[in-house]
Amino acid sequence: RIGIASRWARTALDREGLAAVQFRLTTLDPGRMVIEDVRWGGPEPVASVDWVELRFSYPAVTRGWLDRVRIRGIRTSLSVTDGRVTSPLGERVSALAAARAARGRDRVTRSGATFDRLGVGELSISGAQVAIAGGDGETVLTVAGELGTTAEPGGEKNAGAASDRYRLWARLGDDAGLRVVLTGAVVPGSGQVSLEPKVTLLDIGAWFERLRRVLPDLPEAPQGISMNRSLTLQGKLTGDGWTDQARRGNGEGEGRIGFTAQLARRNGEVAFEGEAVVTGGLSNTAWQVDVKVPEFRIVYTQEHLRVQTQAGLSIGARYGANRLAVTGEAWLRDTRATFGEENGATGEGGIGRIGVRVALPECDAASVSNAGVTAWVGISNGWLQVRADGTTGVLEGLQGEVPVTWSARDGLVFPPGDRLSWQRLDAQGLSVTNEGFALESDDQARVVRLRAGITGSLLKGEVTARFPNADPRQVMVDVSIPETNLAADDGIMALLRKKLPDIELSGRVSAEASLRLSGDRPRVTGRFRMADGTLRGTSFEARGIAADVPLEHDRVLRTTGRPFVSFASAQAGNIRLDQGMVRFQLLPDELFIDRVEVACCSGSLNAYSVHLNLKNPSDDVVVYADRIDMGEALMMAFPIKGRIDGVLYGRIPIGIDRGRVILHPGFLYSLPGQGGKIVLDDSRQMLGLLERAGIRGDVQVPLSKALSDMDLSAIKMDLTPRETGDDTLGIRLTGKSNFKEWPAPVDLRLNFNGPIEELLNIGLDMSGH
Incomplete structure (x- = not known):
């Protein structure tokens, strides 16, 4: 059988x-x-x-x-x-x-x-x-x-x-x-x-x-995005005409599929819906597929950050044995973010819509890698508000679009048509303007350039971001501000005038900064320079100001290298200083002054190793005086004219307590065997000094004549601050007078009492500036 x-x-x-x-x-x-x-x-x-x-x-x-x-x-x-x-x-x-x-x-x-x-x-x-x-x-x-x-x-x-x-x-x-x-x-x-x-x-x-x-x-698979995740799709497919072999005995067929599906994700599901039309047989199938993801809500929350948005997607594709064409769009709508930092800075921002449109014109499916893909990345109605230290930064009306083309032959190309604009960008009272936006590409990287200015200011800046082709995550951002001569009335000086209404600053300034990624951690370096600067106040002026301050930010912001601030000359009242230089190091909460040196009275004043906590600045500093010309020093303190010779040395300790300058006992003196000479144009000038020192009576006139022309064998000046009452500046003069009516040796101490700041006519509130 x-x-x-x-x-x-x-x-x-x-x-x-x-x-x-x-x-x-x-x-x-x-x-x-x-x-x-x-x-x-x-x-x-x-x-x-x-x-x-x-x-x-x-x-x-x-x-x-x-x-x-x-x-x-x-x-x-x-x-x-x-x-x-x-x-x-x-x-x-x-x-x-x-x-x-x-x-x-x-x-x-x-x-x-x-x-x-x-x-x-x-x-x-x-x-x-x-x-x-x-x-x-x-x-x-x-x-x-x-x-x-x-x-x-x-x-x-x-x-x-x-x-x-x-x-x-x-x-x-x-x-x-x-x-x-x-x-x-x-x-x-x-x-x-x-x-x-x-x-x-x-x-x-x-x-x-x-x-x-x-x-x-x-x-x-895109770098930086973990693809080791599970994906679940569920849905319903319906079709008609898929197996009608009696009608199509040659194996051809056609069908229409409507489907919905859900993509499982950690905090919810994303729905898919669409339609696919298929014609032909197994070996020459042609598909028309349209997929839409109805808008769904995304919420991202961390300790100091919350972001929420609505996302959507639509894709259309035609695929056959020999031809392929794709169009698509993805978007985020009504995006809103709020954030706060431990230092008290807070902010919120949003984007009305940010989207990407993609088009692959019909091409040979067998050589799709040679086809050109065009994409448009657009953003509209972006805004941001940041509040910190009592000030607010505002961005409104951010708009932009970037066209991009890609092919295996030409790589990524940015054709003309890119644009970026905003209606308002204010920070620290300054209004930033858009001076130009461009996208470039080469064999090594994709480059974004943005030039900006400030309303009412000559200052311009350029930001350049480079995205290496090998690893776009290792972005490199450079900021450059070319040297610009800023007058005292330049718009950028509005910041200084707000904080110090009585201060004027002008000069040539420049700056540069760069951002690099070391692994996943950003590292920022920068440099600020100033030359030919002038600083004026109600009772002081400094000229020839120069500065070179290199900075870096790895985990914290700090200076690097050998930053300095210097000036050619400075005058406050009768006090004149020349060739000043301050070398320092700055940390987020600390200031280390390595050295302060300044020319004064044909000699120099120097201080070393000052350490200040910026939240509570307190330290003790010793100012060392070297080869101070006694005549210049006395003429700064007292309105006298004549010839005064002598060289002084010494030390002047001062304290800094919560930002206030406190004087400690100090002194200046002449070296043994190095006296001096006093010859005043008019002895009546000495009468005023004797009166202020409390010397009166019959001896006042002959003593003033004796002190107005004398050879000095020793000179000493000392400062005695008081906890209560006026401070005392003592001057001891030892020598021989050339006034014939005063043959006796001179050994005189003059004590002047009063606020030292007033005595020296500085006219500055030291604790305030």
Whole structure:
């Protein structure tokens, strides 16, 4: 019985053009048949089946109805070359269908019975495998699974008529983490399909890299974005006209799919919806796919930051065996962020809309890497408010668009048409204007340039951001302010006038700064320079001010190198200083003054190693005096004219307590054997000094004459501050007068009491400035 049936089946298969199909009939009983080792093709079959069981009954089988079909161990393959999917099994089936159509045999016949279609009450497939190979023929993915269908009641009577409806389920998976669960219904006769799939990728990154081996033209996964995440898609697919082989015997078909899906994410789900239209057969399929992600809410929160926005996406693609075209848009709308820092700075900002539009014009799908992609990145209605230290920075009406093109041949190119503008940008009372915006690219990096100015000021600046092609995350930002001569009434000086209304500053200034990333940590370096500066107050003036202050910010802001501030001359009241220099180091809360040196009275004053806590500045400082000309020093303190010779040395300790200058006992003196000389133009000048020192009476006039012309053997000046009352400046003069009426040696101490700041006529509030 088995032998007869096998020969009959062999003859029938040969007649249908299936001579390459090999099989082994192992069981043939009334109502049951088992076939094993089915092979279609030569040494490497296009498909093989390990085991098939058919269950049937009479007379239903004569009408084309099978009660149950069970299949185990199906194996076939797909290959992907230049973006085109090829199925050896599909090609054999298409060729067979075309041959049957050419012979006019599009109906299934058996033992003289003729019927349009076969019907199956229950179908189950297990152990199915599809090997997917790349262009080199090496298997990259292996998809395995099982499938089952059950006919709805009435199928046996209809014997596979066009109205037959089947419930189906399937489970598929591959060795790269893809899992598919499918349920639904199919009407084979009309091609009506209703499916509810659930697709899970356990590791998107691993599956994407495996897929790139099949489709090498796919771009690499974006750097800086972790792709090792799971993805779950669930939805519903409906179609019509997918399996109408009676109408399209050549294997062609068309269908329309409407679908919705959800993308699982940590704090919710994102819905997808869209439609796909497919035409053609397996080997020449053409797709039109439109996908839309309805707007969904995103909230991102950290300790000092909260961001919320509405996001959306739409994509349209046309894909065929030889052609490909893509359009798409992604956007964020009504973005709003609030933030606060530990130092008290707070702010909020937002963007009305930021979007990206992408277009890939229709091109050859086999050489998509040579096609040019155009994108437009746009932003509208951006705003920002930052509040810190009692001031507010404001940005309003930010608008911009950047066109970008990319191709494998030309790389990333920024064509004309980029723009950036804002309605208002104010910070620290200054209004910033847009002086130019440009995008550039070369073989090494993408470059963004922004030039800006300040209303009412000559100051201009340029910001340049370079994004290296090898790793765009290692962005390099440079800020440059070329040397500019700023007058006292320049708009940039409004900041100084607000803080110090009685101060005027002018001079040539320049600055530069750069930002580099060391790993994931930004490092900022900068430098401020000033030359030919002038600083004026109500009772002082400094000229020839120069400064060179290099800075860096790694974890904290601090100076580097050897920063300094210097001046050519300074005068406060009768006090005149020349060639001053301050070398220092600055930390966020501390100021280290390495050295202060200044020329004074033909000598110098020096101080070293001052350490101030900026929140509570307190320290003790010793000012060392070297080769101070006594005449110049006295003439600064007292309004006298004449000739006074002598050189003084000494030390003047001062304290700084909470920003207030406190005087300590100090002194100036002449070296032994190095006296001096006093010759005043008019002895009456000395009368005023004696009166202030408390020397009165008959001795006042002759003493004034004696002191107005004398040779000094020793000179000493000392300062004695008092906790209460006036301070005392003592002057001791020892020597011999040249006034003939005063032959006695002179050893005189003059004490002058009063506020030292007033005595020296500085006119400065030291604790305030």
